[in-house]
Every structure is written in structure tokens, then in C-alpha cells.
Amino acid sequence: MPRQPKPAPFDGALVINKPQGKTSHDIVDAVRHMAGFRQIGHLGTLDPLATGVLVLLLGKATRLVRFYAGRRKRYEAGFRFGFATNTYDSEGVAQSPDCAPVLEREVLERLATESLGRFEQMPPIFSAKKVHGRPAYELARKNQVVVLKPASVELFEYRLTGIEGSIARFSMECSSGTYIRSLAHDMGQKLGCGAHLAEITRTAVGEFSLEQAIPLEELAEDARAGRLESRLIPLEGLLPNFPSTHVLPVLEKRVRHGGKFNVLLSQLQPGRTELPPGATSELDAAGLGAPRLRVLSQENKLIAIAEAVVPRTYQLIVVFDPLP
Numbered sequence: 001m002p003r004q005p006k007p008a009p010f011d012g013a014l015v016i017n018k019p020q021g022k023t024s025h026d027i028v029d030a031v032r033h034m035a036g037f038r039q040i041g042h043l044g045t046l047d048p049l050a051t052g053v054l055v056l057l058l059g060k061a062t063r064l065v066r067f068y069a070g071r072r073k074r075y076e077a078g079f080r081f082g083f084a085t086n087t088y089d090s091e092g093v094a095q096s097p098d099c100a101p102v103l104e105r106e107v108l109e110r111l112a113t114e115s116l117g118r119f120e121q122m123p124p125i126f127s128a129k130k131v132h133g134r135p136a137y138e139l140a141r142k143n144q145v146v147v148l149k150p151a152s153v154e155l156f157e158y159r160l161t162g163i164e165g166s167i168a169r170f171s172m173e174c175s176s177g178t179y180i181r182s183l184a185h186d187m188g189q190k191l192g193c194g195a196h197l198a199e200i201t202r203t204a205v206g207e208f209s210l211e212q213a214i215p216l217e218e219l220a221e222d223a224r225a226g227r228l229e230s231r232l233i234p235l236e237g238l239l240p241n242f243p244s245t246h247v248l249p250v251l252e253k254r255v256r257h258g259g260k261f262n263v264l265l266s267q268l269q270p271g272r273t274e275l276p277p278g279a280t281s282e283l284d285a286a287g288l289g290a291p292r293l294r295v296l297s298q299e300n301k302l303i304a305i306a307e308a309v310v311p312r313t314y315q316l317i318v319v320f321d322p323l324p
Contacts, residue, residue, distance in 0.1 A: 006037075007059070007060075008039045008058060008059030008060070009035075009036070009059075010035075010229045010232060011059030011060040011061050011234070011235050012059070012233050012234045012237070012238070013055060013056065013058070013208070013233040014031065014056040014058065014214065014231060014232060014233075015053060015209075015212050015233070016053075016213060016215075016216060016219065017052060017053070017054075017213035017214060017215050018046050018050065018051055018053075018216075019051060019215075020048070020049060020051050021048055022048060022216075023045075023047075024042055024045045024046050024054055027042070027054055027056070027216065028042055030216060030220075031056055031219070034219065034223035034228055035058065035223070035228060039058065039062055040056055040057070040062070041056070041062045041065060042055060042056050043056075043057065043065065043068050043071070043205055044071075044073065044176065046202060047181075047200075048091070049090065049091055049197070049199070050201065051200070051201045051202075052200075052201040052202035052213070053203060053205050053209065053213050054202075054213075055068075055208045058232065060320050061235055063318050063320070064238060064239065067292065067305070068205075068206065069176065070176060070284040071205050071284060072175060072280040072282060072283065072284065072285055073173070073174055073176060073178070073202060073204065073205050073206075073280065074157075074172070074173045074202070074204040075173075075174070075180055075200055075202050075203065076161070076169065076170075076203055077169070077180050077183075077197060077199065078167045078168070078169050078170075078197075078199040079167065079183075079184040079195050079197060079198065080167050080184075080195060080197075081103060081166050081168065081188060081191065081193055082098040082101055082194060082195070083098050083099065083193075083194040083195075083196070084096065084185055084188050084194035084195060084196055086125075087124060087181070088182060088184060088196055088197060089181050089196055089198075090196060090197065092196065095194065096194055099193050099194070100166060101166065101193040103166065103168055105160065105163060107191070108160050108163070108168050109160050111190055112158040112159065112160055112170065112187075115155055115183070115186075115187075116155050116156070116157075116158055117154065119152075119155075120150035120151070120153075121150055121151055121152075121178065121179060121182055122148065122182065123150075123151065123179055123182065124179060124182055124185070125148065151177055153174065153178040154174065154178075154285055155172060155173075155175075156174065156281065157171065157172055157281070173280055175285035180200055181196070184197040204279050204280050205280075206280055206284070207240070207275055207276055207280075208279075209276065209277065209279050211278040212276075235301075236296065238302075239294060239305070240271060240272040241273070241283055242271045242292045242294045243269060243270050243271045243291070243293055243294070244271070244294040245267050245268055245293060245295060245296070246296045246297070246298060246300070247261075247297065247298070248298065249297075252303060253323065255295055255303060255304050255306075255316060255319065256303065257322070257323050258319055260314065260315050261306075261313075261314055262313050262314075263314060291307070291308045292305055292307055292308075293305070293307070293314055303320055304316050304318060304319045305318040
């Protein structure tokens with residue numbers, strides 16, 4: 001009989017300010033080493049070039065990943081005009097000499113505005129998109145043919161914030177899965193001079209913002225001092241936009257068994273609608289479908305996430321510490 005993995009000693013979310021040059025997997029590995037367990041995942045990869053918000057879920061919180069899949073993201077980015085690269089960013093190989101264009105604010109603003117809304121975006125061939133089970137970048141590095149399909153993405157904000165020589169800086173809010181590298185490449189093609197992503201910072205993933213992000217070095221100091229758990233957003237602080245209900249012990253037992261249950265309207269507490277400073281303007285790019293509910297014990301511990309099947313009747317979709 002296989003050994004059951006030990007439960008993580010603590011659960012919740014960490015908002016990391018990822019440094020440049022590190023992969024998202026590097027950060028996860030570093031925090032696994034600090035925390036002393038492996039049950040850690042993240043909400044959306046950042047390229048090594050990128051800095052900013054990387055949200056990690058630890059322990060039981062990893063079971064909440066599905067509910068964050070539609071979270072909007074915010075970025076501040078610098079596009080370098082004059083030549084394109086094969087990776088669409090500054091780490092790639094230039095595809096032509098630098099033509100040193102003179103950038104016009106009105107033209108860049110018009111191109112950005114024209115890109116707003118939903119559209120089909122072609123991912124870069126140097127990306128983690130899977131082709132027959134393998135990341136596209138593995139095939140691209142071997143000069144093999146990479147055939148990718150465009151994906152539907154949405155831009156809610158795309159705003160020029162400044163021009164410094166050949167670099168134009170933009171602020172944007174977009175749906176999950178949007179490649180900012182592709183936006184830079186596409187704008188360079190439209191101008192006819194080529195462009196690539198020179199720098200990028202993710203400033204928000206839904207409610208998680210750069211204002212609350214912890215530098216990795218600071219987190220390492222806290223871990224050495226035994227304070228890492230104090231940096232966590234606890235389970236009960238996650239998904240605050242979902243309405244909630246506190247159940248009595250007799251109903252808690254039913255919930256932990258995974259059975260359907262009823263909730264009176266008077267027993268529902270509305271989810272938080274006011275977003276914290278630095279968050280995206282709205283949390284999700286699309287509706288979540290059936291209403292979800294956070295179920296808490298009388299001790300204010302999150303014990304489950306449920307989904308409405310009919311008004312006021314809920315089915316459990318995630319149960320923490322279920323009973324046999």
C-alpha cells in the first residue's frame with residue numbers, strides 16, 4: 001500500500017515579487033525549500049525576463065487553483081521598436097538590423113486602442129504551449145516546425161504611458177493567457193519596423209497586487225526566523241468575492257461527508273465587491289457559471305467550496321478534511 005504524503009504544516013497563499021532572471025519554477029522550488037514541503041503551486045507562469053506578482057498556493061490552498069483560472073492580469077511593459085526577435089522578447093535573436101524608428105505618440109495610441117476587446121492571438125513559438133505533449137519552445141530550439149493555434153484573449157486596457165527613444169511603455173489589463181510578447185511583436189509588424197518586449201512587470205493577478213508582494217530575499221529571512229507562516233494569506237482570506245455561510249456542527253458533518261445541503265437566504269453573507277488597491281478593475285474576464293459558496297465552520301475555518309444546483313441548494317465541489 002503506497003504511503004500517504006504528510007499534510008502540509010500550513011495552508012494559504014503567498015504573493016511573491018519575482019525577480020528578473022528566475023523562472024516561476026525556480027521560485028516554487030525556492031519556497032518549497034524554505035517551507036520544507038512540496039505541495040506548492042502557482043497561479044500563472046512568468047517568463048524569466050518578467051518581474052512582479054507571482055501568486056503561490058501552499059498546502060490545501062492548491063485545491064483552489066481552478067477558481068482563479070479566469071482572473072484578469074495587469075502589466076507594465078516596455079516595447080523596443082526597431083527590430084523583431086525570434087522569441088518576441090529581448091532574450092531572442094534579432095531578425096533584422098535596427099532601423100531606429102522615430103515613434104509618434106498618436107500612432108501608438110491609435111494602434112493600442114484598435115487592439116482593445118476580444119480577438120484571436122497567436123502564441124509565440126518560443127512558449128510553453130504544448131505541441132503533441134511537448135512545450136513549443138523545445139521544438140523551436142531544435143529548429144523543428146512548430147504549428148500553434150490562435151487562442152481567444154481579451155484586452156480591457158491598453159494605454160501608452162510614455163516614450164523614451166525607441167522604447168514605448170504601456171499599461172494593460174488583459175484576460176488570462178494573453179501573451180504580452182505577442183502584443184509587442186504585432187505592434188512592430190503594424191508599424192513596419194519590428195518590435196519586441198524589452199521589459200515587463202506583472203502588477204496584479206486579480207485581487208493580488210504588487211503592493212502586497214514579498215521580495216524573495218525578505219521571505220527567506222522570515223523563513224530562517226520561523227516567520228514564513230505569518231506571511232501567508234490564510235485559506236479563509238482567499239476567494240473573498242465568493243459569498244459565504246457559517247454552518248453548525250451537525251451540518252458541518254454533512255458537508256464533510258460531501259452531501260448536498262440547503263442554506264437559507266438569511267444565512268448567506270455576500271462576497272466582497274470592493275477590490276483592494278492595485279487590483280485589476282474586475283476580477284474575472286468571464287462569468288463563473290453557477291454561483292459558488294465558501295462554507296466555514298463556527299470556528300471560522302474554511303471547510304469547503306460549494307456550487308448552487310438549484311436556488312439555496314448546494315453541491316460540494318471541494319471539501320477540506322472530508323469524513324469517510
